[in-house]
Amino acid sequence: MRRTEREMTDRAFMEQVLRDAGELYLAMNAEGAPYVLPVNFVFFEGGIWFHCATEGRKLDLLRADPRVAFTAAVDIAVEGTTTRYRSVCGTGLAEVVTDPQSKNEALKALAARFQAPCVFPVSEQKFAATCVIRIAIESLTGKYSRRGEGKRPMPHYER
Numbered sequence: 001m002r003r004t005e006r007e008m009t010d011r012a013f014m015e016q017v018l019r020d021a022g023e024l025y026l027a028m029n030a031e032g033a034p035y036v037l038p039v040n041f042v043f044f045e046g047g048i049w050f051h052c053a054t055e056g057r058k059l060d061l062l063r064a065d066p067r068v069a070f071t072a073a074v075d076i077a078v079e080g081t082t083t084r085y086r087s088v089c090g091t092g093l094a095e096v097v098t099d100p101q102s103k104n105e106a107l108k109a110l111a112a113r114f115q116a117p118c119v120f121p122v123s124e125q126k127f128a129a130t131c132v133i134r135i136a137i138e139s140l141t142g143k144y145s146r147r148g149e150g151k152r153p154m155p156h157y158e159r
């Protein structure tokens with residue numbers, strides 16, 4: 001990272017960004033060119049989970065090539081020419097979750113994360129019409145851009 005004073009190597013920092021972020025920008029391999037989309041997600045059991053329809057370009061691409069890259073940012077504040085934020089950037093492998101129990105747990109975690117008024121168990125029809133994707137994180141980096149950095153040592157990140 002060029003701005004080494006902003007690099008956060010603490011895994012707890014990175015995981016907190018994933019817990020706090022609502023959207024993830026997910027990049028897929030579209031036969032030589034990247035295809036990037038925003039999705040809502042939950043960081044759950046060490047992985048990134050989101051739900052989607054059972055068809056579409058994203059799903060076709062993930063089935064053809066599960067390698068993904070992603071980024072998420074929180075506490076974004078533009079101050080003049082400087083932007084403050086906490087962010088992560090990573091890579092991973094995406095898989096369609098087929099185990100019904102895991103899929104149900106992920107849907108519950110998503111509903112809780114976004115305070116969705118869902119009643120569990122969801123109907124069989126709704127369950128079948130929903131696809132759940134899990135991204136196993138392979139690499140993750142963290143960056144913290146904040147006021148006063150560089151002038152003094154960065155204190156340990158605390159929430």
Ligand SMILES: Cc1cc2nc3c(=O)[nH]c(=O)nc-3n(C[C@H](O)[C@H](O)[C@H](O)COP(=O)(O)OP(=O)(O)OC[C@H]3O[C@@H](n4cnc5c(N)ncnc54)[C@H](O)[C@@H]3O)c2cc1C
Nearest residue numbers: 023024037038039040041050051052053055056057058059
């Ligand atoms: C904040 C936010 C959160 C979202 N959360 C989710 C989520 O949790 N799950 C989910 O499945 N989807 C979510 N979406 C929608 C998502 O970004 C895609 O639009 C959707 O998943 C369909 O993708 P697809 O590849 O199946 O598109 P298709 O319906 O197959 O369409 C493919 C074509 O449409 C264009 N397209 C697709 N999506 C977009 C887009 N968002 N903006 C502009 N053009 C687009 C592509 O360029 C492509 O050419 C979210 C969108 C936003 C903005």
